[in-house]
Amino acid sequence: MKQVSVKPVDKLSRSAVLWQLIACVAVVLPNVVWLPAWVLLLGAGCIAARVMIHTGRWSFPHWSLRLLLVVAAAAGLLVSFNRDASLNAMVALLTVGLALKLLEIYRRRDALVLLYVALFVAATVFLFEQSLLMAVYMCVAVLAVIAALVSVWQDPLREEMLRPLKLASRMLLPALPLMLVLFFLFPRIGPLWSVELDRSAARTGLSDSMAPGDISRLTRSDELAFRAVFEGEPPAPSLRYWRVLVLSAFDGRSWTVGSSSARGAEVLDVQGETLTYEIVQEPSRQRWLYALDVPLAAPPQAQLTMPRTLVSANEVSQRIQYSLTSAPAYQLATQLSQAERRAYTQLPSRGNPRSRELVSTWLNESQGDVVTLIDQILAYFHASFVYTLEPMALGEHSVDEFLFDTRQGFCEHFASATAFMLRAADIPARVVTGYQGGEWNTTQRYLTLRQYDAHAWVEVWIEGQGWQRLDPTAAVAPERIEMSADQLFSGQAGFLADSPLSARRLIRQGWLLQARMRYDALNFAWQRWVLNYHHQQQNLLQDWLGGITPWKMVLALLVPGALVLGWLAWRLLRWPQPQDPLQRHLQRLLQRVARQGFQRQPDETLNRFVARVAAHSPALAEILQPVAEAYEQLHYAPSTDAQARQRLLAAMRQAETRLKS
Template identity: 40%
Template structure:
């Protein structure tokens, strides 16, 4: 083994460089270009000096690079500490350390830095692919470290990789114990709050023309739902999100301070139960089918049946829900609510208001009026598209009377305006509609592309009821999803007519990712406590958890140690004895049984006399065996000879006893 001050061999450097490149590579897409270039230059420099056995650069040059890098990072990020800037600094420092690395001591520091860099990758992604890649990186780093055990002659990289693999495999039980029993902390372990979820697309608490249709370009997953029983029909899957009350002529917005639930509704039929796993979206709302029957932990329900978590969802969360698909919400709303649901900014969209008044006059009831409006959408050449013409000052007027092409937000907005103008209280509900059933994992995947907006109106006798004007224009949207509803020519993130096997592969992968999310990333303090209860520890504190963890880790270590020690002592069955035993067994089947106290030479003579046709083979085997077992001049190749000869003999046909008797 090298001692800490021994010089490194170029091969050690090469393998270490491989490990460093492997852990740093995923960061490249996030690093500023100049850092990447500098990093590559440093690595190439080190490889070059290792290959030609050059001297490493002087200290003052390295100090200069450090100062320059710090300045560059400050200019790029505006700070030195922080997630992105910190990792950039770390990578450059790693590169500089390479240029300082002359002895084993330095190389060991590199190894530990590389292990640390593995962790930083999880600050950005915790997907299965990242985990697998990082596992490979740990493997390569470990193999590089094992290489330091040898001076110049190394047993070959593959052998080092195998040793490293064995070591990692031995660590697996301990890893499982630590994963299951290490006391969990609430909140994201990896995600850093300030900039972790920047740039995530999703629903917002306001809606203007084009705000939903832009989401259709995103195939990002909004949430996944596992149903306890049958998945309901697609046209019943209205996932309720923010409810928008206020309209300024262009934009619908949600109330700044939502009122908590103050009334009850009348469920019709039985509730359906399901579990939702929401991807982080930096907002507070949780999604549930219309209408939610209960409130998940650490969240509230508003008076318009929105579910709001106590804090923004910066990490994936999972909750059990139940909903009533049919209901009657006919409690009398407060006066201010009705007022709010009727408010229209004066002077905007005047033609729509006139049309509403005209149609209302010709309708016998409010119900009749609703039907008239929906019939208008259905019959008067309105079209459903993700790329409608732009709308300007009075978007509803322009949409209703001239462009007549729009996405769900256009229809919902126009419908709600027509309702309010005619004196029917209306509000817009945004959320998601439908979802893709994953036949592999038997759950429902709801993507951002499934975003939808619909309208709820209040009728005196019936209370709040859902009306989806989009369904009137494009029934396919709610029957079979957005992909089949919009025209063929328009772009979609999800392949529409994709091959069955491709679809299957996509579903399998999503199912795998879902399991990973549920089992590994979704292993929260709650689920840990739940698990503890299942094994009989009712109120697990972190103290008891640590105790349990230490005991389990101790047991695992003891068992592993015992196993490994035993493996050291177990002598493998001697190949020579084994081969000779096979030889004897074979001859026994041929009718020559070796007595247990019969020497090999005596047995050879007897066997040759008994089976003369095999005499040459028997002689060879016996002589090689005697040389191997009792001789002093056996060659390693003799073992192979013995095994080959014994196998050849076993291949020889058996003389039929009958024929021999006849002979």
């Protein structure tokens, strides 16, 4: 340990050190949920050590100890992030640097470096969380950093904690109008939170294959999938089928996407009115997009596949927004080629013998009529099957075991068994995975779809009618189609098992439910109109400015900017210049002396003034003499340290007290 000599001009006040600690804690706190535990322990240790130094119990650490901590922290980062130069690692590096810098803030320059790094750390918080509450919190955190910057420049003898906060508020308040002007008018660039953080991050939601248990596993999560805003009234709950993937290849247990045809999307014959709506999709690190069954066209930067699902050009690694039009009533692909018919009736040559035999029996009884066979399948499910979130595990012959042994399952069990039986009867069939239903928010009028809304159903091809939706789950649990998933599953043990403290599990009714819905609506508005503002900017500017031209954009930016800057200049000219606290105390003391008939001349030194006062009032001169001596020592002695300032301040306060008495 060592003592560090600091010049008075660079010395930090005790309140400035406290503000630095507050600022560091404020900007790091939101990152505690993902930072490695050792980084948090290091930060807590550095803060505790700085508090001990601040209270005078410890000295600043020796350079060798600081070097050892730097080497240890670098090794920890290499181990934690496996030499991965991702943004996660860079943010952790900034946090470690912020913590270690606390141990060497000797002078003003060190404090400034610390606070500049703190501003970078504050900005990186939005890489991980962009909610409205986080935005409000980070405004407070930035205010704390600015207050810490103000405190760095205040007099070392001043111990005021609230003054830097007041000055920081006065500095930030005029910046708000200019910020709004730049936000609304400045051309959009990719936001900070659109940067991909971790390429190894887990993919969420539906996958490109479906095996027994895959979709029921999604009911353990309340993670947001997407939201939908309709131009008019939303479709009825029974029509809220959100198409994501069509699975056409079956290996005896799992369904996969299979090979797609080279030709374009299947022919769609729209019957009735269409629905226009907007999707705000959360990051999934998958390429597929969500659409109400069935979309008419693909949005920009996406394509429409043959079975009319949507695929993005890139993985969805950030929140995206797009508009779609769908047809609730339609005829799809009324003609099938021989190759397509073979693909949609393909089954493994072996496996599930009991199911094949049952289908053969039903086919004979129905005399080959497709509709009659479908009715038999649905009646079989309705008679003795159970719809459950926690079905029993299935073995090699999964369809046989489900149909004849367990007789309990989730939507993927019913969809898989139905498609298998239809194909066994040489009827084209395929499985569709997506989402069904959603929670309707009456405040902002939008649907919210979460992972527990995931669903699977079947499309069966009927001669002259094309692909028809067939949902076998409705034969077992029709309430699944009419009710939202959280209402239906709330009483089952497996529902939201990964989120036991989820608000959607604990808050089911009353004013708390209304409060949750209102907050969700407020957060959604924040996402649409602030985080995703670049999607609306072009249309808004067109409405505000008419035709967008370079001159209009320049004037739109310069005029409000000039008004804001002019107002700031006017306020700065009106505000009094900041004054040294010692000089302010001296002026107040001299004003008291002037009221007793002794006025100091502008060219008169303090010692000469006291000598002149002594000729007429020796008692008054005796009071002023210690002040004059301390003043002369501070300003003219070779060493002008903080102790001399403190002596002058004490002398002036004592003189003021004696003059009052």
